[in-house]
Amino acid sequence: MARIAVIGAGMGAMAAAARLAVAGHRVVVYERTQTYGGALRRLVRDGFSFDTGPGLLPLPAVYRDLFLKTGKEPLEDCVELAQVDPSSRHVFADGTEVCLPNASRAGTVSALDEALGSGAGARWGDFLVRAREAWDRTRRPLLEEPLWPNWTVLAEREPYPAVPHKKLLRTRRARTLAEIAAWELRDPRLAALLESHALAYGLDPRTTPASAAVLPYMEHAFGTWYVRGGLRELARALYDRCLARGVEFVLGTEVTGIVEKDGRAAGVELADSSVAEADHVVAGVAPGVLDRLVSGTPAARGADDVAPRRGTPSRLTVLLALRGGRPEGTAHRTVVHTADREGELDRLFGEPAGLPPAPTVTVLRPDDPALVPDAGHEAVTLTVTAPSGLSASEADVDRILGAAERAIPGLGDRLLWREVRDPADVAEDTGAPGGAIPAPALAAAGGRLLQPSNSTRIPGLFTVGGWSHPGGGLPHAGMSGALVAGLIVEGPDFRGSR
């Protein structure tokens, strides 16, 4: 039995902790805040309840596997999972609307044909077939296996089979999401639909490689899921599972350093200067935090590893308490698209970055009595991608509310109160500087969108969660827990989860 110190109680770290405890190790999690879950928090006020982190769960198989491998009760016995159907409603700039059914190709094709005109559905459907090829090519290396030592292969090879595009005498193939949108989808609304998937993860579609086609594919193929009571329930269930497996949590305790002895990680130093010795250390923190914890040489990351990603965007979330019940048939998620796509992307990803005048807004309206005081009220969450470090002004919030009116007519008259959560609040919950939120790892683009490996240059020190392979988002962070547990239990020859 080895002693394992885990830094942070985010989802990736808790996934690793539960698996390591089941493998017979003594696991202690040190968390700087007073609670578990990292980004998965809940705000409760006047009988209303809101998720302040992610509101939907893609790819639930990752958590099903985690609960299967760490105990007797399957995930569905610990939380109530509900498929979100329709998967999303889209309100485009020209006023066109479409509701896309959950995980149904035929349904999606016919909904798009009906809303956008004949042929639109087929173009999207054909795109999904190509996106599936990218998924099949990258699923193992970018989700289920530790980062390949020769990861440059992933960095250089574009897995998306783009359609040759002839212009004058040249034939080109889409290398970015924006090029797929322009050359293969050929409709500004389909383009907005595709690009909104990148934007939701804080990625600029103009520079995000075509390999990001896996993001809409994942949602299309595996559906979109909601956890009754809110996504925080998933964190609660995982925390309970960790406790049941004997994991110890030390909350309200910041780790201030990683102790090294004889060239390997030997424990953690805590804010009160005490030291907790360990045989392995698992860090579930952002790169800036890891740099501070590992002072001196060797640095945690070797020159042959992927360079950590910095400066990724955050989210701005507006929580709305509304009078009047949720109308029957309301879509759980509506995306209100911007009328100024270039302006939005220039503002978000340009210098200096700021909130766009007309942002794309995701509106979540869960059908869940647990979130409201009674049936005569509704809890709604608005989310926009925002530069990390942004502090929201009243005018910013008003612009977001203005866009949301297009999804919820009469919103202003129904508003009881609102709470704004900006990147500083995300930073408070996760410890990530500026409230930056990592995206899932993606192939191509010279490796710019990969995340560093779970093993580090310091023997005994591993990294987990969204800032290491295979990147951010609930499923990917959950998989990082499986990979780290595999690397510790089976050693460096571990080839990935089956």
Ligand SMILES: Cc1cc2nc3c(=O)[nH]c(=O)nc-3n(C[C@H](O)[C@H](O)[C@H](O)COP(=O)(O)OP(=O)(O)OC[C@H]3O[C@@H](n4cnc5c(N)ncnc54)[C@H](O)[C@@H]3O)c2cc1C
């Ligand atoms: C507003 C918002 C919206 C999001 N939307 C989506 C979405 O739609 N889809 C999706 O898949 N994902 C989304 N995410 C991202 C997703 O929540 C995370 O990728 C996922 O939860 C994995 O988190 P993690 O394991 O990296 O840990 P984190 O959630 O980053 O938690 C890190 C933990 O480490 C602790 N910590 C940090 N430093 C120290 C230290 N020195 N000592 C002790 N403890 C420390 C922190 O307090 C925190 O608890 C969203 C996140 C936010 C904030």
